[in-house]
Amino acid sequence: MQPDQHLLRIPGPTPIPPSVERAMAQPMIGHRGQEMKELLKIVKEKLKPIFGTKEDVLIYTASGTAALETAVVNTVQPEEEVLVIVTGAFGERFTKICDEYHIETHKYLVPWGEAADPKQLASLLQQHPNIKAVFATFCETSTAVLNPIKQLAEVVHNESEALFIVDGVSCIGGTETKMDEWGLDVVVTGSQKAMMLPAGLAFIAASKRAWDVIEKNPHARFYLDMRRYRLKLQEDSTPFTPAVSLLQGLKQALTLVEEEGLENIFYRHEMMKNMTREAFKALSIPLLTSDKNASPTVTAVKPGDFAPEDLRKIVKSDFGLTLAGGQQHLKGQIFRIGHMGYCSPADVLQVISIIEIGLQHIGKHVELGTGVQAAQATYLKMKG
Amino acid sequence: MQPDQHLLRIPGPTPIPPSVERAMAQPMIGHRGQEMKELLKIVKEKLKPIFGTKEDVLIYTASGTAALETAVVNTVQPEEEVLVIVTGAFGERFTKICDEYHIETHKYLVPWGEAADPKQLASLLQQHPNIKAVFATFCETSTAVLNPIKQLAEVVHNESEALFIVDGVSCIGGTETKMDEWGLDVVVTGSQKAMMLPAGLAFIAASKRAWDVIEKNPHARFYLDMRRYRLKLQEDSTPFTPAVSLLQGLKQALTLVEEEGLENIFYRHEMMKNMTREAFKALSIPLLTSDKNASPTVTAVKPGDFAPEDLRKIVKSDFGLTLAGGQQHLKGQIFRIGHMGYCSPADVLQVISIIEIGLQHIGKHVELGTGVQAAQATYLKMKG
Structure with a gap:
């Protein structure tokens, strides 16, 4: 060959578009300078329509799993009850993170290759009235299933007061996501899938009701603390040193997204x-x-x-x-x-x-x- | 789209292979320093098998047409007789260059889409016994014809003392070329075709009998003077400032050629x-x-x-x-x-x-x- x-x-x-590769090969810039401020000001706005939200989309320098853990540690405390919809390997990952933090985790196990059923979810929520959060995988990468996230969200909100938390890693940017309209409370994704970037960035957004929970949650977290990221993003900044070249690439990738529509x-x-x-x-x-x-x-x-x-x-x-x-x-x-x-x-x-x-x-x-x-x-x- | x-x-x-693109994006180096010397020492050897020659392959910073002109002005003088085999637009280009220099140009016009016929060439050489050089196009890009260069070379050498000069721009590196074995006297090509590089470099090699003519040819030429390039190449150098990034790419492209075989x-x-x-x-x-x-x-x-x-x-x-x-x-x-x-x-x-x-x-x-x-x-x- x-x-x-x-x-x-x-x-x-x-694969990375050539213009994104070129953008990432630009000279390094300081992460606390004016150039980075201007870059963040632009990208934070352009991320919102991809999530279908008016809320802030936080930018983490981390891979997708850190984003899943972020969703867990910011919204739930140890001993609280959650329900994880497991449709494959990435649903399982949510359960492992919850187990690690001694969260009481109920599982809705769906046979691999099938999608979660909103009716089954409703019945599980009726059985477990104290559930604080429901975790779901939008596209289950291990089985190539797209779960009916809009319908699942409806059920969660009809049947409970739980937050609905969605792993959108392998589809956001490639499929319609209407976070605000559908009532998704936390949505996370990574950079290396439909976002046309290398791995290394994660994107996380939360609804107003999720932020109420996040702000009050006493559970210990530092690097993954969403409050720190939101405060800094409002100043067009980041709480910790970000992956600068990936952000340079992100700006170009988002330009391509706008160009195509x-x-x-x-x-x-x-x-x-x-x-x-x-x-x-x-x-x-x-x-x-x-x-x-x-x-x-x-x-x-x-x-x-x-x-x-x-x-x-x-x-x-x-x-x-x-x-x-x-x-x-x-x-x-x-x-x-x-x-x-x-x-x-x-x-x-x-x-x-x-x-x-x-x-x-x-x-x-x-x-x-x-x-x-x-x-x-x-x-x-x-x-x- | x-x-x-x-x-x-x-x-x-x-298209340019990604590793060649990366090689061309390396930091600029001085064109008279040790790094360039080492680069030229490597690439000049690796070019030879592509031409099928033991002779020097000169590296010009120029496009393909300059290489065609180089072949003309180094081997022929005004008023001398040449024969150009015209199988399409690039054969014609040889005639235009010869006309410009007041060279007496006979044309063997082949219908576009067909290849030159060795027998017809033989007959033309018999009619014109004073022809000093025969110019041919290996792959005629305008018609996608590959001329039977080996057979044409045989005829030239059997029927005349003329040099046989070959434009290999759109095929060398992609098709077998045995310059020494087939008796090709001058062979030129460009970087932007089968050589996997952007346009900007041209490669030119000459046989010993061609060099005898070139050395003695009093015809004026400066930038295109093959003698200058040969002298400098023997010192792993160039007579004029070369396209450094293209040479950095050339080294990687030739590495890929070796790797594939x-x-x-x-x-x-x-x-x-x-x-x-x-x-x-x-x-x-x-x-x-x-x-x-x-x-x-x-x-x-x-x-x-x-x-x-x-x-x-x-x-x-x-x-x-x-x-x-x-x-x-x-x-x-x-x-x-x-x-x-x-x-x-x-x-x-x-x-x-x-x-x-x-x-x-x-x-x-x-x-x-x-x-x-x-x-x-x-x-x-x-x-x-």
């Missing part, structure tokens, strides 16, 4: 989802999730009659195409294709055409071009 | 040529050149029943895919696809899948996936 080939199609980290971005992700799914249907290779539950940012394929690891190996060695495998009990059972952020319908066509070749190589007979044709037809249909 | 999309598939300039690179280009051609055959869209004359670095398509400019416009606006149009009388008649340098079979699959969609958009009915399927099958056949 030609060296220096990188077709990174995992559900994050994702959020509605167009969401539609592009819908197209990429449908193109990918229609391709595998045409190839008669089963998908892990139903159409209804499928995420616009990642697709999980569960073949059955060939080993996903063989396919992943051959497309990597022959084309430099990186696909993701399965996590935990789905390891070796599925492969996952990321199609988010700096990824286009043209990239989906390329991925499908490579996978068809890879399948031939590992002895799984498919009619070449079949998946591509379905993806092309889907593109044309949706493009109109 | 998503902003910051760049699928540059013209026959040069070509020249034989593998040439085979990759053969694959990309065949994949592209088989795709259009499967789509029943005519190619400009025959299989025998086709270049491994660029393919010209001559549709007849749709306007190439319409297709070029739609694939650019919808996918950021840049294809080349026709030059001179082929303007509006053909489109050209570059597949050289930092370009892989995966890129060819992507280009074909986009073109199929573009054709639907402009109302030319093709069965989606047909071209991709043919390209995939060709890849599998050649990959073995």
Whole structure:
């Protein structure tokens, strides 16, 4: 294979647009100077529509897990009761963080590959009237499921006084998120998914009622204390030294988002989802999730009659195409294709055409071009 | 369309590998210091196998046309007779340079889209016994023809004492070139084609018999004087200030070439040529050149029943895919696809899948996936 080939199609980290790379390669600036102040003034406003909120979107120098922990330690105290909706590996991560802090954690365990059911959630909330917070994963990266966050939020607010806290790491920026309108109390995401940046930044926003809880919460926290970040952000500053080059990249990434337009971005992700799914249907290779539950940012394929690891190996060695495998009990059972952020319908066509070749190589007979044709037809249909 | 999309598939300039971009973004170094000396010591050796020569490969800071002019002004004097083999726009450029210098220029005019015929060349050389130099284009970029340079060289040496001078701009680095073995007297190329660099550098090598002529040639030249470049290169230096960042990129590009291996690179280009051609055959869209004359670095398509400019416009606006149009009388008649340098079979699959969609958009009915399927099958056949 030609060296220096990188077709990174995992559900994050994702490829970086060239103009964002150039922005991150600018000369370093001081983190307490006027330039940084001006940068923060701009980016803090541009982040809001992506979250669908008028509230502050706090910027942490940390990876996604720190953002999940931030959501926990700022809103809940030890011994309080919470409910975690577990639809896969990232729902589980919430439970592990809660356990670590001796929070009384109820779990709503959903079979991997399925989405959470609002009715089941309602019944659980009725059974546990003292729940202070419900944690959910918007896109469950491990299964490529998009949970019905709007409907789940409705249930939480109808059935309880609990805060509704959402991990949006692998979809925010790639799918519509209306934090204020839907009543999401805390929303967190990371930089390395649909936000078109390297890992290293996390973004966190909270509703007014969440802030009431956060302000009063006596639970110890320092680096993750949202109060510190909000106070400093209001002065266009950060409480601790931020990842300056990532912030320089963030400014450019948000410029690209504005240039394309959020509605167009969401539609592009819908197209990429449908193109990918229609391709595998045409190839008669089963998908892990139903159409209804499928995420616009990642697709999980569960073949059955060939080993996903063989396919992943051959497309990597022959084309430099990186696909993701399965996590935990789905390891070796599925492969996952990321199609988010700096990824286009043209990239989906390329991925499908490579996978068809890879399948031939590992002895799984498919009619070449079949998946591509379905993806092309889907593109044309949706493009109109 | 998503902003910051760049699928540059013209026959040069070509995309730059990320590691070459990073190399070019290194801190500037002095052009007379030890670092530059060490850089030149390395790159001058690594260029030789690409030309298939043991002679020095001179490095000019200039574009390809300066390299063509260099070949003329160093080897020929005004009033001397030369023969230019004209197979397209770049053959013509040689004649314009010769005319400018009042060189007596005979032309072997080949219809655009065809290759030069060694027998015809022999007959022309017999008619004009005083010819001092024969100029030929290896890959004629304007028509996507690869001329049979080895056979033409044989004829030149059998029929005359003339030097055989070759413009290899749009193929050297992408196709086998055995300068010494084939008896090519001067070979020139540019940086922005199969060499995986931006435009700005030109590379020129000459045989021992060419150097005899060059050394004695009294014709005035300063910046383009090959003697100056050879003397300085022997000291690991340059006669004039070179494009330092391009040289930093060149070092990395040549490292990539070594890593992949020249034989593998040439085979990759053969694959990309065949994949592209088989795709259009499967789509029943005519190619400009025959299989025998086709270049491994660029393919010209001559549709007849749709306007190439319409297709070029739609694939650019919808996918950021840049294809080349026709030059001179082929303007509006053909489109050209570059597949050289930092370009892989995966890129060819992507280009074909986009073109199929573009054709639907402009109302030319093709069965989606047909071209991709043919390209995939060709890849599998050649990959073995």
